[in-house]
Amino acid sequence: MAKSISPRAVLGLLLALALLALPPVALSLGEPFYIGLASRMLVFALAAMSLDLILGYGGLVCFGHAAFLGVGAYVVGILGHHAAEQTLLFGILPGTTSGWVTWPLAMLCAGFMAFLIGLVSVRTQGLYFIMITLAFAQMAYFFFVTLKGYGGDDGLSLGQRSTFSDLVSLRDKSTFYYVTLTMAVLVGGGLIKVTRSRFGMVLRGIKENERRMLHIGIPTFRYKVAAFTLAGAVAGLAGALLANQANFVSPAMMHWTRSGELIVMVILGGMGSLLGPAAGAVVFLTLEEVLSAYTEHWQIILGPLLILVVYFARQGLYGMLPRRRADR
Amino acid sequence: MTMKALLAAMAVVALASPAIAAEKVKIGFISTFSGPQGVLGRELMDGFSLALKNLGGKLGGAEVTVIQGDDQGKPDIGVQLAEKMVERDKVDVVTGINFSNVLLAVAKPVLDSKTFLLSINAGPSQLAGKDCNPYYFNVAHQNDNVPEAMGQFLTAKGVKTVYLLAPNYPAGKDMLGGFKRFFHGRVVGEVYTQFNQPDYAAELAQIRQAKPDAVFFFYPGGMGINFLKQYAQSGLKGQVPLYGPSFSLDQTILPAVGDAAVGTFSTAFWSETANNKANKKFVTDFEAAYGRIPSPYAATAYDGAYLLDAAIKAAGSTKNKDALRKALETVKFDSVRGKFSFNTNHNPIQDYHLYEVTKDSAGRLINSYRSEVFTEHKDAYSTTCTM
Amino acid sequence: MGIFLFAEQVLNGLQLGTMLFLMASGLTLVFGIMNLVNLAHGSFYMMGAYFAATLFKLTGSLVLAAAGAFVGVLVLGMALEIAILHSFYRRDHLDQVLATFGMILFFNELVRMVWGPQAYFLALPEALNGSVELIPGAPYPIYRLIIIVAGLTVALGLYLLISRSRIGMLIRAGASNRTMIEALGVNIRVLFTVVFGLGAALAGLAGTMAGPLLAVQVGMGDSVLITTLVVIVIGGIGSVRGAFLASLLVGLSDTFGRMLLPASLAEMTIYILMAVILYRRPQGLFPAHG
Structure with a gap:
């Protein structure tokens, strides 16, 4: 038994090799554009995993997840803006482009916002929860639209990418890709650990039957808020990465259709599996890239495809993978 | 496409x-x-x-x-x-x-x-x-230039008070900034609406309240069509005259607005005539x-x-x-x-003129030349450009 | 603020409110009775506008165009319900959100392919293009008054339909207890299809009326949809009466918010309103169930 290599392991090994080999291959083909695209995919993979934590495991249908992404991106954007202009934020804080400061701060701000929104939102149920998360995201969207000091709806160009002392230079596309890959693997791995811990079990329990969890003495409210906060923080990190990838931040990142697309990525990949939604993000962006090169009317294919996935393949792509023996 | x-x-x-x-x-x-x-x-x-x-x-x-x-x-x-x-x-x-x-x-x-x-x-x-x-x-x-010409014209015309409207984005700021650089009367209102805002009912009500001598508006393309149509519907047309840069009264807008635009003045560096x-x-x-x-x-x-x-x-x-x-x-x-x-900043040096919306022989609305406003005009920013 | 300005802004708020009610009534009924979250409701608004714009170009009659668009969206709505959406009634909200999100993508792209990406601007007939002085010295656009009157008429019609007719009785019964009407032996499939079609047609009517005022364009239903969702959540999902009051409340607060509040808050007014109301009353102002 132990000798036979499972198809899953083979798949994983191939994937890891492909991910590592991508930048040199793209460069040798003279197509550095695809390194940027792959980085973008990894960023959205991370964002989709963070959403899956609350959506797939906790059953919290958050229709405003893009707001956390946007806040993370704006932390990098705004501090970078002050650094470039050599002005002070709130009249006291100097700007910075140091990723040692901005990336954790992006997580902190997005996480704190998620904590506050979570406190209010997770009391509500069903459609009201969907709607109230949407409403908060709309508030954030319009807040940044009207924040003319930082470009408002015109967005804000980043003077330069985040710096990490002299350790790595993100200006180089390949380096940025590997940093993003490392982040996605580390944080994604962390999320997987979380879902397998007691915390993850409780979350799943809440999704199955919240009343039962309450009856056995588990403070479900606190668990839900904690999960929401964690998901927000990870999305904030994805946002900080996205700002660096695009060299540009704008409220369009927080538009409700962006939140919708994140949910689509999760469902497409198969919710409640973390790796599935990550793959879902990659597939979604690939579809966008491939179909839009083939026809600009690619959404006329994506729309019905989505309906079919929801109707027939509730497990998403993940459900189509060969399963581990233990899962059967 | x-x-x-x-x-x-x-x-x-x-x-x-x-x-x-x-x-x-x-x-x-x-x-x-x-x-x-x-x-x-x-x-x-x-x-x-x-x-x-x-x-x-x-x-x-x-x-x-x-x-x-x-x-x-x-x-x-x-x-x-x-x-x-x-x-x-x-x-x-x-x-x-x-x-x-x-x-x-x-x-x-x-x-x-x-x-x-x-x-x-x-x-x-x-x-x-x-x-x-x-x-x-x-x-x-350069965005400021066409409105600068209109500011110059309205000052010469002796207009006392003006109400300004533009979408809230960089060109809107430039346009109204340019207008104010050459207009020496009083600005009684300066409104920046959301970019691509379709409905101007609230702004029109406020213009009615302010009773300015003139309204200067920068709304290109579809925004211009909506603004001009709603301006005419509100009954303000005939009470307060409208002035704009050519972009608010060009051929992307005039055919959709129709006769409501006849007699409106604009400034421009070019017209179809x-x-x-x-x-x-x-x-x-x-x-x-x-x-x-x-x-x-x-x-x-x-x-x-x-x-x-x-x-x-x-x-x-x-x-x-x-x-x-x-x-x-x-x-x-x-x-x-x-x-x-x-110019040294890679922006144009050119002439700016005044135009009025009239009808051509086929009954189509066109911008007809009225007078020269600026000759070989430069923008105000070239001095701060170092390259 | 002068009294004329105030009166004019109240009318503007009412006009926005009645327009929102046309959207909200259908959406809230569909949710209340069939338990379906339908994001594609904004697409019906857009389709109504495009149908009407096309018919208006062909016939030159605004009335014919509006009637044709109403019937067109009614048929489209019923067809969609029969073909796809009825099988989502028993699914959870997440599935419904996704499937109908897919429909938004589909309809936006369909319109782009059929009608082209550029917006249409419709000219009103001369008779509707002016203004009247309701109060002497304060002219108001005729067309906006027509929207207000049409919206209030539909509201009255819906009230009579729901409170006085047999179909209305079934709708009320369905909203408060879904299983009961099934027990009564009513052909519930047909009732659902009719209610869904009617709601879609009202959204189409709202789009028709918005066309000449604003612009007929791809994605025009998307932002209206979000505002409508805010309305039905404030009103209490499933309650037509709540939707009516919430529509006017949202219409007025948005209009006055834009005038009185600083720009940074003005856009957020209705969302703040919703968050506050939900915090005080988690089921909205007029909860339909229990």
């Missing part, structure tokens, strides 16, 4: 393909082709395509490939398109952009890669002043090709193609960037505006 735009793009490729010349030039054409402002992209593309057709599908003897992208009027989409065009398609020139917010967002990735950025419409003050760049050229206008040889050919050819009167967007796009043609011819190639830059700075071409030259 509309059928017409598609055909135009295909015509460009078809015209280019039989030639065997080794020299090739790739143009990335980013513009707004969809939504309420989609008409602006269509005008720019049609003007540019017409010039290419006249030039035999070549710019300076080089085969042309035009790669078209729709920014939907959104800066973030513009940035993505520009990066794709610069990195994947390796274009020589990025052009076409109609909105200043998109242009400002796109400028960084394009100029950082030392790719030429030729504006055939948007003229944000930032790129004319402190953010000017050797690789950025504006063949159209401009009296010079190049323009007469342009307007005749444009009407023959597309069955409508061209707008300033089409005119500057047409000029943009002729500028590139002359500059590439002079430089001999697009590959020697220094030579091409010097050629762009100094080369002469037949502008539909008559006199045209570049």
